[in-house]
Amino acid sequence: MPQDGGSGAAGVDPEQLWLRPTEPRRGRRPSFTREAIVLAAVALADAEGLEAVTMRRVAAEVGAGVMSLYSYAPDKETLLELMVDHVSGELTVADPPKGDWQADLKAIAHLQRAHMLRHPWLPAVVATRRVPGPNTLAFLEHALAALRPTGLDGAAKLEIFAQLTAFVAGHVTYEIAQTAVTRSPDRMAAEARYLAAVAADGRHPELAEALAAPVRPLTPEATFTRFLNRLIDGLDTS
Known part of the structure; x- marks a missing residue:
């Protein structure tokens, strides 16, 4: 039934x-x-x-x-x-990969992020889909072509694409959740005072050092780009 x-x-x-x-x-x-x-x-x-x-x-x-x-x-x-x-079908890429696999993968990830933000329900379902249709296969074909310069075998390239997609889905899920959280200026000030007190108590030296570091741009795009760069630049293709 x-x-x-x-x-x-x-x-x-x-x-x-x-x-x-x-x-x-x-x-x-x-x-x-x-x-x-x-x-x-x-x-x-x-x-x-x-x-x-x-x-x-x-x-x-x-x-x-x-x-x-x-x-x-x-x-x-x-x-x-x-x-x-x-x-x-919105992920159709007209131009072939440029040959710089890291730059190409980063471009793919930015496309995926924008795509998932347009359709906030996607991150929850992409991990469970097992029957790729024609539009999904076309985008996968582009991603595999982008990875050709690595010299990796097919299984490894599929794993990297899956890893990248999982990263984007997880980040977008967090990003959407953070957008939904409403914090008043008073609440944000209270959180800052709390963390400052914790950092100064002498029991959390690593946290104190981290909080003392220069503040990086916190826009969603900048944060995603930093995380993505760490992921892609650190991939082992040996």
Whole structure:
């Protein structure tokens, strides 16, 4: 029986999803398309989060009965696969890699960050997607081409891309959470006084030294770039 939920993409058949025609498998031809369903689901997730994406809610958005959606997406996991690949189309890169693999990887990571910030629900699902569709594969192909100058084998290049994507997803999750936290000037001043007192108590010399260091730019973009540079510049390609 079709389901609204699920714990992963293990049950999604990639041949059925990506290689076979997208026409409904049974019943009368509906008045909407698979693309309309996916667009409605993405819009819901962008506006209200993944919790809002249920088969019933998506059906209402496209003006259809729930059962008619199951011809295109038999469960929510399949719908999530379709959503992820649809928005991955935004990651299309027109120009080939420039040949500097570190600079190319950093450019890829900045694209991913902007992409995930546009779709805040993505970081929570990218780690569980196991059925890359055509748009996702196109971006992966670009990333693997960027890593060609390293001379690494295919498995290592796939691992590096997975590591990079996980880093970006984790950072964006933190970034979004921090944006949602509201701190008043009084609260921020109290936090600063507290840390100053802790640093001065003599029991935390490492923290005291760290807090005494020059303050670096704290804009989200600058912070992400610093973390990313440490990750990419420290990659071992031997």
